[in-house]
Amino acid sequence: MKSLQTKIFLFFVLLLLLVQSIALWTLIKGNNAQEQQEISNRLTTAKTIFTEQFNSRRDYLAAFAETAAKDYGIKDVFEDDTRSLLFALNNHRKRINADLAMAISANGNITAQLQVSHLDNAKTKVQKGSELGSQFKHTDWLESQEKSHLYMLDGTLYQLSLSPLSVGTSTIGWLAFGFEINQTLATHFLEITRLEVDFILNQNNQWLLIASSNPDADINFAKNIVNGQTPEQYIAIGELITEFDDQQFGLAMYGLRADIVKLLQEQWWQFLILTFITLLLSLTSAYIIAASITKPIKRLVKQAKMIARGDYQQKIELKDSSELGQLADEFNLMQQAVLTREQEITHRANHDPLTELPNRNILVKTLNQCISNKTSFQLFHLNLSRLKDVNETLGHDVGDWLIQRTADRLKKLSQFTLLCHLGGDEFILLFEKKEKHSITELVKNINTALEAHCDYGGINLQLQVRIGISSFPEHSNVDKTLLQMADTALQNARKNNKNYQCYDKSLDVNSVERLNLINDLKHAISDNQLELHYQPKLDLKTNVVTHAEALVRWYHPTLGMIPPDSFIHIAEQTGQINSLTRWVVATAFSQSATWRKDNIDINVAVNISAENLKEPDFYEFICNTLTANKVPANKVTLEVTESAVVDNPESAIMLLQRFKDTGIKISIDDYGTGYSSLAQLKQLPVHELKIDKSFVQHLHEDEDDRIIVRSTIELAHNMGLSVVSEGIEDDFALRWLAKQGCELGQGYFISRPKPTNDFTAWIKKQEVLSVEKG
Template structure:
């Protein structure tokens, strides 16, 4: 529903609501006034009805008094001439409209009855009327045989009372209709006689048969002695019951008067029809006026809404100018000004979001979008992406501050622009630039990279300042190294990091040496599953005692047979486990498995010494000594049977913590061996503080021991040093008999290497040891 229609409907609904409320209020006020008027009229009509009945009784009484002066009647009464009496009574009754005339004796017996001869000598049924007739005119309404009549009693004097004349005037429908015509009685009048307690029967009605009494009796309300508003045949009536004068012994007769509210409201229908017509006309005219008003208001608003939708879609055309001076015109002008301002700000924000603030070059986000667009358009699907890194930028920032570093980076960007005019240049990080050479091959990429290295190797000069940037360039080729910008950027960064440590400062991406391959991430999850499901295994490389010429120990080496990749080299996951913090779980598993295997060998009569490697992170675990002690206790393995091997790098990383943990292990009787001895830088600085029991000479000095005199000098020196410090010495990487013989000749304690045996599964290792000891017992040569 549009704004225009809503505005029009609002005005129309308001108009209709006001009119309906006004009509309802007028109707309610009129109805209340008519109800009040009905109550007043009913009360007045009831009193008028009684007054009319009194007038009728007075008129009849006057006529009877004239009758009482008739000499013939008095003579006939005195002579007991019943025939003359009846004749006179009939004649007179016709003149006054009576349906029955009676002559009552002074003793209360009926002496003559013009309607029923059988009642002669019967007692008059209403003696209280006779008693009061001598004092005043007596009249009452009586009900006999389901009919009502007005009974007037007048005494006859001659000159003393000689009898009483009773005139019976019928109160029927005709009389009530006649009374309605002669007075202001309501059209709805009914006379009802009580036939039984709570039950009333209609004995006479006016000129309309409304059924007031029947409706009241049927509803159980009873007759109302005060004005009552009720429903009669679906119409609203004000009803009032008026008691009439009655003899004590007579059946109660009442007059029920009704006032129809519907009939009273009928004159107002014309007013209601006229009002409805005026309302319809006003609604029509108002609707047209409201529609035109809403249209004049909504059109500019709709135009502004359309302009807002265009702005939302990126179309910043200003809305059409409106020649209006009102508030809407002011809003339109302000909207146009705002649109232009928003457009300018968005352009500025977009430029800031997509460019580097120092060099004004595109940033990484813009570079990715541009490279993706280049790879996907004009059939171009190959090119070279170069990542240029300035190695010394972090040091420059710390030493000289950001301001000089920013000037240095601006100078670097200008130098790169001069030698790589056709390349797309962007700054992707604080110390890196990216160049995209669409369509370039490796030769063109190398040529561009060498030009960039030449210009960036020239020192940056300022007053009293000359700074070398140490640039390095990594190159990723599309589509070989990736078909999307994000992948190419990541691979070029890997190559640039590799180039930073090379002599040429230039390197192409090599997937085989990439330590950040995505599959390595999933490999860590697989390693955790392997630890949970016991998917790892230990192989044991024999340690050969050069003195006794027998195997007396083994080094536990971790092996992983991946369900999909097969055997995974330890170098492929041990480093990741250290980086991700999972190495502690791996070490705990290796220790528990190695000690459990040592217990089995001890039970089988093979008391072998077990060596387990610890990582740098293991030496940061303060609970490690207690954990190893607990494992030794659980598996019932002597502490002297266990040696932990640590590298020089592990000790150098956190020397204080490492020394404290190693001393706690040595205090338990566990051996401490320095692995890969001889390739570190600072071992001698800590060696005198470590509780070392064994040195293991790195294999790089042992592999060519039989042929290289320099290696012999080094190995002999290490063996002599170790023995003088009280350490055992083990040589790793023995691969021929000459090396083994030389180690034995210089007093080396143990040897390890493929010449003795590769690392073997537990059962194969036990068989190897048993076989080796059998040969030694038989005196067979090794």
């Protein structure tokens, strides 16, 4: 007992026995909990695997259907003979090995249908579907936004995705592709999860067993599992998916509890045997270690202390072939491994794992060093364009590959002293002004390095970047500020669709002012900061003001009057345009009612945004506001821009028709600057066209503008529409437009927009002058 060897050995024996006893007791106590946890984990994992793969099939079908619908080849044969369409449709089907493919015409007829039959010899047969030539039985799906549907055909259930086939703004039909939900799919999940899988469907309150990996599957058993009723001898989990219209799709995954418990018991005995062997080996090892550990132990302790201090240069050399000598060798190897890992950790902390380029840490250190050395430099902040489109279309693997190719090409730019990858699609190039290179020349070199196409699997991908540039010491002497300035310049370049932008103080001012306006606009209505001005519209035949346009003005408490161009776009982007438009409508209609009581009979026009046309209750709001103010519908004009109609023509035309049926006047604002075609204009339920001021302001000296305006007036009159010309700023334009038959005129020559009281006084004065002239 007095020897160190004996004491060490007994210490190890007691310690091992104590540890093993505690571990064994803990494992015994936790065996039941482990069994339940294992079952729960297995069921949860099985359900997760099914959900992810089922959703993956859905997304893959949806993406492929959308891609196929954009194929010009299938559009060319869509309305040709059925044979050509079937051939083109089958080519697309084979790309994803779909089990069902359909083409549906615009009137809902199934013009092409291919169905894959799975034969007993594991082969497949493609044949025409039984519904070919018949009416598609789920026409409501054609306008639905749902990505996935369940489709029953000849007793077979398919997971189906549809995509509209469009030519221009017209939908000429739909394409649909589907995967069969069958025994093969159920067996696939059985192989992954080791649980039997049943697929059931509730159709018209009747449950059907669609497919199962279990030859003895029972519909009532599967239905009970889906409803959460599991027999005691089974482990099971069910899922009821109700997102498919009026159908309920059920999944039942189950297995015998005895099989799981048996497996756990086998693992338990294996663990006991392993524990016994480990204990025996540990005791033997303890005895051997105790016999030889005393002599070199001090050297090992000393070496450990040196490693703790970070000294990895010294090594232990023991002329000993025993385990302790090997331990010394392993200690040396461990020392080298620690050093290697530290170097790897340091490298990883300072480099991007995708491109192996220096990251932000290295960049900040380099910037601080350049600033400390007062070395003039420029930061080029690069943003790779359209990477999001590549990720969404081809996948993130292709996006990562594209980032790596960008890094490879940027590495070849020898003028720059540092290239960093900040992550995602952002790079930083550091140029020290030791050589004379203009910014234009450097940007050109960057674009030249990236201009060659990248070929990925036969797809040519073009590398393009936006660049923001900041400089030291011109802009700042702080690393973070310089990075922020370069980023601000980059955002401005992206916003204005420019290749590059050098930082300027005004960019920060605009950003701060815009941010303040976004925050302040939320309180503009509640704090009564908004006001309506009215600009008259003159009847060019009678020279009498018959109409007025309501124009909103924002009187900011600190910034003063803010023009509409500065905040209308913000309101549309931040979702505040709906409340803003409703305030304008309510205020304008109320003022119209006040004017009528004062015997001022005038039509009031208000501007409507594209977002307003998407509101489900906007029509009811307009009608209720008219009724509340007792304003006749024919005394109100809604001015809608072309782009507002182009965004969603079908719903917009339907809503505008309801307004027209009510008696409200509809005007197309800023005509000539949008994208509507004559065919679309013909379909719009409007009363008048409003010619944009850009065509009117220079009528006196621009013959082309006169030709455009004259043609527009003739076109409108031929279509039964009246015309309003805005931007009248001289007597020539007023008289010329009147001569061309333009009904109404608006512009600074007639009157600028006026506040309500000033406009009321002005209109009364005009009426008096009109009476006196009469």
